[in-house]
Amino acid sequence: xxxxxxxxxxxxxxxxxxxxxxxxxxxxxxxxxxxxxxxxxxxxxxxxxxxxxxxxxxxxxxxxxxxxxxxxxxxxxxxxxxxxxxxxxxxxxxxxxxxxxxxxxxxxxxxxxxxxxxxxxxxxxxxxxxxxxxxxxxxxxxxxxxxxxxxxxxxxxxxxxxxxxxxxxxxxxxxxxxxxxxxxxxxxxxxxxxxxxxxxxxxxxxxxxxxxxxxxxxxxxxxxxxxxxxxxxxxxxxxxxxxxxxxxxxxxxxxxxxxxxxxxxxxxxxxxxxxxxxxxxxxxxxxxxxxxxxxxxxxxxxxxxxxxxxxxxxxxxxxxxxxxxxxxxxxxxxxxxxxxxxxxxxxxxxxxxxxxxxxxxxxxxxxxxxxxxxxxxxxxxxxxxxxxxxxxxxxxxxxxxxxxxxxxxxxxxxxxxxxxxxxxxxxxxxxxxxxxxxxxxxxxxxxxxxx
Amino acid sequence: xxxxxxxxxxxxxxxxxxxxxxxxxxxxxxxxxxxxxxxxxxxxxxxxxxxxxxxxxxxxxxxxxxxxxxxxxxxxxxxxxxxxxxxxxxxxxxxxxxxxxxxxxxxxxxxxxxxxxxxxxxxxxxxxxxxxxxxxxxxxxxxxxxxxxxxxxxxxxxxxxxxxxxxxxxxxxxxxxxxxxxxxxxxxxxxxxxxxxxxxxxxxxxxxxxxxxxxxxxxxxxxxxxxxxxxxxxxxxxxxxxxxxxxxxxxxxxxxxxxxxxxxxxxxxxxxxxxxxxxxxxxxxxxxxxxxxxxxxxxxxxxxxxxxxxxxxxxxxxxxxxxxxxxxxxxxxxxxxxxxxxxxxxxxxxxxxxxxxxxxxxxxxxxxxxxxxxxxxxxxxxxxxxxxxxxxxxxxxxxxxxxxxxxxxxxxxxxxxxxxxxxxxxxxxxxxxxxxxxxxxxxxxxxxxxx
Numbered sequence: 047x048x049x050x051x052x053x054x055x056x057x058x059x060x061x062x063x064x065x066x067x068x069x070x071x072x073x074x075x076x077x078x079x080x081x082x083x084x085x086x087x088x089x090x091x092x093x094x095x096x097x098x099x100x101x102x103x104x105x106x107x108x109x110x111x112x113x114x115x116x117x118x119x120x121x122x123x124x125x126x127x128x129x130x131x132x133x134x135x136x137x138x139x140x141x142x143x144x145x146x147x148x149x150x151x152x153x154x155x156x157x158x159x160x161x162x163x164x165x166x167x168x169x170x171x172x173x174x175x176x177x178x179x180x181x182x183x184x185x186x187x188x189x190x191x192x193x194x195x196x197x198x199x200x201x202x203x204x205x206x207x208x209x210x211x212x213x214x215x216x217x218x219x220x221x222x223x224x225x226x227x228x229x230x231x232x233x234x235x236x237x238x239x240x241x242x243x244x245x246x247x248x249x250x251x252x253x254x255x256x257x258x259x260x261x262x263x264x265x266x267x268x269x270x271x272x273x274x275x276x277x278x279x280x281x282x283x284x285x286x287x288x289x290x291x292x293x294x295x296x297x298x299x300x301x302x303x304x305x306x307x308x309x310x311x312x313x314x315x316x317x318x319x320x321x322x323x324x325x326x327x328x329x330x331x332x333x334x335x336x337x338x339x340x341x342x343x344x345x346x347x348x349x350x351x352x353x354x355x356x357x358x359x360x361x362x363x364x365x366x367x368x369x370x371x372x373x374x375x376x377x378x379x380x381x382x383x384x385x386x387x388x389x390x391x392x393x394x395x396x397x398x399x400x401x402x403x404x405x406x407x408x409x410x411x412x413x414x415x416x417x418x419x420x421x422x423x424x425x426x427x428x429x430x431x432x433x434x435x436x437x438x439x440x441x442x443x444x445x446x447x448x449x450x451x452x453x454x455x456x457x458x459x460x461x462x463x464x465x466x467x468x469x470x471x472x473x474x475x476x477x478x479x480x481x482x483x484x485x486x487x488x489x490x491x492x493x494x495x496x497x
Numbered sequence: 498x499x500x501x502x503x504x505x506x507x508x509x510x511x512x513x514x515x516x517x518x519x520x521x522x523x524x525x526x527x528x529x530x531x532x533x534x535x536x537x538x539x540x541x542x543x544x545x546x547x548x549x550x551x552x553x554x555x556x557x558x559x560x561x562x563x564x565x566x567x568x569x570x571x572x573x574x575x576x577x578x579x580x581x582x583x584x585x586x587x588x589x590x591x592x593x594x595x596x597x598x599x600x601x602x603x604x605x606x607x608x609x610x611x612x613x614x615x616x617x618x619x620x621x622x623x624x625x626x627x628x629x630x631x632x633x634x635x636x637x638x639x640x641x642x643x644x645x646x647x648x649x650x651x652x653x654x655x656x657x658x659x660x661x662x663x664x665x666x667x668x669x670x671x672x673x674x675x676x677x678x679x680x681x682x683x684x685x686x687x688x689x690x691x692x693x694x695x696x697x698x699x700x701x702x703x704x705x706x707x708x709x710x711x712x713x714x715x716x717x718x719x720x721x722x723x724x725x726x727x728x729x730x731x732x733x734x735x736x737x738x739x740x741x742x743x744x745x746x747x748x749x750x751x752x753x754x755x756x757x758x759x760x761x762x763x764x765x766x767x768x769x770x771x772x773x774x775x776x777x778x779x780x781x782x783x784x785x786x787x788x789x790x791x792x793x794x795x796x797x798x799x800x801x802x803x804x805x806x807x808x809x810x811x812x813x814x815x816x817x818x819x820x821x822x823x824x825x826x827x828x829x830x831x832x833x834x835x836x837x838x839x840x841x842x843x844x845x846x847x848x849x850x851x852x853x854x855x856x857x858x859x860x861x862x863x864x865x866x867x868x869x870x871x872x873x874x875x876x877x878x879x880x881x882x883x884x885x886x887x888x889x890x891x892x893x894x895x896x897x898x899x900x901x902x903x904x905x906x907x908x909x910x911x912x913x914x915x916x917x918x919x920x921x922x923x924x925x926x927x928x929x930x931x932x933x934x935x936x937x938x939x940x941x942x943x944x945x946x947x948x
Contacts, residue, residue, distance in 0.1 A: 056665045058657070058684040059698030063722065067700075071717050073707060104665075117690050123698060126721045167707060174701075178660035179668055206509070209629035210818040212663035213670050214507045214555075217630055220663070233509040239568050247510030247574060249518075250625075252825040255837040256524060256618060266522050270577045271514065280841045305841040333844075334820075357818040366817035367661040367808040369785075374703040386706040390731045390756040393784075 054110045054139075057175040059123055065168040066127040069135055075378040077167040078399045080159035081177055082373075083185075087365035091478035092468060094192050094461055095148040095160050096223045097184030099451050101177050102442055105145065108173070110136040141169055145442035148402070150452070151188075151226050151461030152437060153468055155414050155483045158402040160185065160370075162438060167377065174372045182370035183216070184223035186362035190337075191227020192465055194355055196473055197337040199344050202352030204246050205232040206332060207360025220360035226457045228465075229359070230352075241454045248276035248302050248330070248354075255281060261290055268296045276300040276330065279315070288315040292322040300328040300351070308333075309348040316349040328352060336363070337475055375399060385418075387496045396485070397492050402437040411467050417486030425486040505561045505590075508626040510574055516619040517578040520586055526829040528618040529850045531610040532628055533824075534636075538816035542929035543919060545643050545912055546599040546611050547674045548635030550902050552628050553893055556596065559624070561587040592620055596893035599853070601903070602639075602677050602912030603888060604919055606865050606934045609853040611636065611821075613889060618828065625823045633821035634667070635674035637813035641788075642678020643916055645806055647924055648788040650795050653803030655697050656683040657783060658811025671811035677908045679916075680810070681803075692905045699727035699753050699781070699805075706732060712741055719747045727751040727781065730766070739766040743773040751779040751802070759784075760799040767800040779803060787814070788926055826850060836869075838947045847936070848943050853888040862918050868937030876937040 068074060083093065110118075115136050118124055143165025148154050160181055163170050195203050205224035211217030221237030231244040238245035249267055257263035260282060268275045275298040279287040284306060291301060301319070303311050308331045319327050331343065332354035343350050357363050373395045376383050385397035398418040405413040408431045415434075417425040424434050441448055452460075471479035485493065519525060534544065561569075566587050569575055594616025599605050611632055614621050646654055656675035662668030672688030682695040689696035700718055708714035711733060719726045726749040730738040735757060742752060752770070754762050759782045770778050782794065783805035794801050808814050824846045827834050836848035849869040856864040859882045866885075868876040875885050892899055903911075922930035936944065 053665055053687075055687040055690055056659070056669060057686055058659055059686050059689075059696045060684065060701055062686060063698055064700060064704050067704065067718055067721050068707070070721050073717075077707065079703070100664075118686075121686075121696070123696065123722075123725065125725070126723060171701075171703060174703075175660045175668075176665055179662050179665050182661070183663045183667075208507070208509055209626045209821070209823075210633070211630050212634045212667040212812070212817075213551075214504055214627055214630050215666040216634075216663040217626075218507060233511065235508055235510050235513060235569075235572075236504075236506040238510075239506055245510045245572070245574065247514055249515060250511055250622075251839045251841070252530070252622060252625075253515050253518065255825050255839055256519070256528065256828055258830065266524075267518060270518050270521050271574075272577060274574065274576070282840050305844050357820070361663070361812075361817040363817050366663075366812040366814050369808070370660075372660075374706045377707055379709065388702045388706055389733050390702070393731075393756050 052111065053104060053176060054108055054114050055117065057172060061172050061174055062118065063123055065172045066124055066131050068168040068171065069131050070128045074166045074168060076164055077170045077374055077378070078162060078164045078376040079170050079174070079372050080375050080400065081161040081163070081181060081370060082159045083156040083182070083368045083370045085156050087368060089364050090189055090193075091472050092153045092155060092189070092192075092481060093185055093368070094188035094227055094465070095152050095154050095185055096150050096188035096226045097181040097219075098147050098150045098161070098441065100180045100184070100219065101161065102145070102447050104176050104180060105141045105173060105442065106445065106447060108139070108141045110139050140445055141165065141173065142445040143169055143442070144440065144444065146438040147441045148437045149439060149460070151457045152464050154437070155481050157396065158414055158416055158483060159400060159438065162399065164399070178370050178372055182368045184219055184226070186365060186368055187220045187223035187359060188227035188461070190362045190365070191224040191229050191359055192461065193337045193475060194340060194358065195228030197341040197344065197475060198353055201344065201350065203229045204352060204354045205229045205234070205359050206354040207356040207358075208234045210357035211360040217360060222454065224359045225454055226461055228458060228462055233354070243454060248300070249278050251278060251281045254278060260287060264291065264294070264296070268298065273297055274299050276302055278302045278304060280305045284311050285314055285318070288318045292318045292324060297324060298327055300330045302330045302332060302354070304333045308343055308350065309346045312348045312350050330354065332356075341475055385492055387493070389496070396489060397496055398489065400489065403434050404437055406433045406435070406467070407431055409467055410469055412469070413482045413484065415484055415486050416489055418488045418492060421486060421488040503562065504555060504627060505559055505565050506568065508623060512623050512625055513569065514574055516623045517575055517582050519619040519622065520582050521579045525617045525619060527615055528621045528825055528829070529613060529615045529827040530621050530625070530823050531826050531851065532612040532614070532632060532821060533610045534607040534633070534819045534821045536607050538819060540815050541640055541644075542923050543604045543606060543640070543643075543932060544636055544819070545639035545678055545916070546603050546605050546636055547601050547639035547677045548632040549598050549601045549612070549892065551631045551635070551670065552612065553596070553898050555627050555631060556592045556624060556893065557896065557898060559590070559592045561590050591896055592616065592624065593896040594620055594893070595891065595895065597889040598892045599888045600890060600911070602908045603915050605888070606932050608847070609865055609867055609934060610851060610889065613850065615850070629821050629823055633819045635670055635677070637816060637819055638671045638674035638810060639678035639912070641813045641816070642675040642680050642810055643912065644788045644926060645791060645809065646679030648792040648795065648926060649804055652795065652801065654680045655803060655805045656680045656685070656810050657805040658807040658809075659685045661808035662811040668811060673905065675810045676905055677912055679909060679913055684805070694905060699751070700729050702729060702732045705729060711738060715742065715745070715747070719749065724748055725750050727753055729753045729755060731756045735762050736765055736769070739769045743769045743775060748775060749778055751781045753781045753783060753805070755784045759794055759801065760797045763799045763801045781805065783807075792926055836943055838944070840947070847940060848947055849940065851940065854885050855888055857884045857886070857918070858882055860918055861920055863920070864933045864935065866935055866937050867940055869939045869943060872937060872939040
């Protein structure tokens with residue numbers, strides 16, 4: 047049991063009516079669902095997989111408590127369901143399936159699956175809603191973070207977005223995903239505690255306005271926190287505040303600019319600080335930053351050492367949802383796996399259980415190939431300097447995780463290394479090149495057979 | 498204690514460094530902070546206040562556990578803080594302040610405060626991050642919901658967005674806020690259980706694809722759920738499926754269209770159903786709907802009886818954050834309340850503890866007036882047909898709630914009634930009129946004194 051054990055009802059009603067329906071109709075054959083994104087959202091040329099850890103914790107912890115079951119018995123929508131569903135099936139329910147997934151931190155390209163679940167049909171169905179919410183949200187945030195970190199070009203990026211997040215838990219998960227996406231630290235203390243992320247913070251305008259004068263406010267803060275102090279300069283007049291700091295004899299770790307023309311102000315403040323020898327005092331910028339503003343600051347050569355980024359990260363503000371889907375692709379009938387496909391206009395699916403193969407040339411990823419898994423071995427035969435690697439790896443068997451959680455610092459390092467292997471033209475912010483994703487020949491034939 | 502009692506560390510580090518700093522420096526005078534939105538986001542002409550219930554639960558339940566305190570003692574950022582902070586202050590910490598707020602469901606206009614906290618400075622500071630996350634998120638969703646419900650013009654709206662929400666808890670809170678905004682029900686079973694919201698659901702494409710034929714899938718579902726069945730028609734061919742349903746002898750409660758041209762398909766499906774007497778079978782539409790698409794369907798007179806809306810609600814997709822802020826406006830110095838003001842360019846605040854007065858003409862709201870609270874009585878003297886009412890009401894005193902939670906159905910009814918009293922020109926979707934918000938004369942003078 048874990049903190050996620052009370053989440054069995056955090057799902058759409060239809061998952062429960064279908065689960066109960068499958069049970070009642072005796073439809074419990076093994077089924078495979080794939081979780082994927084149909085197409086890249088605006089302003090994204092790649093996604094960064096994240097949220098798998100929470101998805102696995104959810105699956106491992108999934109239980110129906112007596113209270114849940116009593117609630118479900120009383121739902122009018124579940125009238126007609128066999129009593130054994132409530133009396134026997136739900137009390138003993140455990141997720142018993144297998145999961146293959148793209149590891150957290152790895153760049154992915156639609157429509158390749160991020161996650162593949164194989165389990166008895168009622169189990170595989172129930173978990174749809176929660177898996178989508180857990181994987182798609184963190185993937186959104188990690189993907190935005192990767193762009194912001196790219197724009198910052200080596201300067202520090204701190205995730206600042208708890209207050210803009212969609213509730214308290216969303217803020218903690220956003221901080222985790224932002225670090226997978228390459229952020230250096232977070233202001234979120236709970237995220238720091240839970241995931242071992244470095245935490246950082248400065249002071250707010252309230253500290254400055256709570257004390258009769260700005261000077262007294264700075265002195266009092268420095269009196270407590272010494273050389274770890276970060277002064278927020280823009281409460282009244284940024285340049286006047288910088289002059290006072292430079293003349294104060296204090297040696298703050300950094301100053302923060304939160305409004306105004308950051309490029310011009312940072313230059314002026316840098317000159318003021320340098321003139322009195324405060325060369326080690328860093329300049330930190332915040333205030334509605336995103337990858338575009340950061341890129342402009344960096345390209346101008348402004349002396350900004352780090353950025354605090356809020357809503358752009360914690361809500362993935364320019365693409366707040368990915369439209370991820372979780373679709374049945376295969377089901378056993380009479381002991382034989384049968385590929386299935388939905389043909390709704392504009393929303394068709396790809397049949398069968400798939401693998402994603404990434405083709406590298408020297409050490410650069412050049413193409414992803416979606417192929418049915420039972421196509422023998424590698425989908426293309428390659429020789430150096432080419433290499434091909436499968437992206438989906440087994441992460442859960444029989445409802446148990448294959449491995450303990452990976453430390454977040456390792457996920458971050460994995461992401462930075464894997465993203466660096468994408469072509470630079472795909473990674474660039476503006477008008478990025480499109481990365482090639484194609485269907486393997488066996489998958490192509492399967493689609494045509496269904497068409 | 499309640500489920501929110503472990504949230505003390507779910508905050509930005511600087512709230513804790515400032516709280517510890519205030520404590521260490523002996524700055525514990527009563528301070529007043531106001532939570533508000535600077536300006537309306539794009540595509541909104543009003544906001545609907547929501548999230549107060551969770552904010553009050555958070556404040557009442559706020560405690561530092563031994564584990565929290567041990568973690569904070571080890572944080573390098575808190576070196577320099579007096580030991581008594583960890584040994585005495587944190588273990589006994591309770592939020593002891595007063596809160597005034599706009600009640601959930603009431604339309605609000607920036608920059609009027611949604612919430613006002615008066616508490617000893619360290620307490621009032623600590624709660625900033627969580628209050629912003631809790632109030633701003635639900636206010637975003639309730640505000641979007643009000644537009645979508647307006648567009649639906651009396652047709653049923655079901656919140657469907659759990660899978661698009663920013664994690665599992667965000668989905669539950671979004672469902673709550675969507676109902677405050679006027680939605681009729683949710684697909685989220687946990688939200689239904691927690692808040693007594695009606696839940697509804699249909700079937701997914703997986704039910705249809707899991708069974709060898711669509712006909713068998715429909716028959717099996719109807720065999721279990723009888724006349725509550727909702728058939729999803731678009732897995733293969735919507736019109737063919739509708740024809741089969743019409744000829745089947747079954748009498749489903751509804752059919753759902755999830756792709757294609759909803760206006761044309763709904764007309765064709767309606768004609769097919771009506772021709773065999775299935776006049777009571779409703780037509781339900783879903784699939785990337787928002788207020789604009791719903792308005793187009795309604796204006797075309799398409800025979801759609803209800804709408805399922807996902808990401809547009811649960812992520813407030815066109816305005817996923819509100820930029821809400823929480824600013825110190827007053828602090829006691831030597832026992833006297835002193836208004837304070839921040840003057841950062843483009844980000845100035847309004848000094849002093851305020852009330853929001855709403856002016857009605859007959860029963861229509863025509864103007865809001867922001868005024869300092871100690872301005873005597875009502876800010877404008879009015880006679881019938883005018884009336885004026887204060888929006889901020891006391892909801893917590895000395896850290897205890899004034900009243901039990903209001904049932905969600907009552908919040909929804911309050912919202913529908915209050916929003917109906919806004920001018921129609923303000924409520925309309927496209928090019929809405931701007932509602933007038935002005936500063937009262939005492940507040941105007943205070944701003945000028947500081948300027």
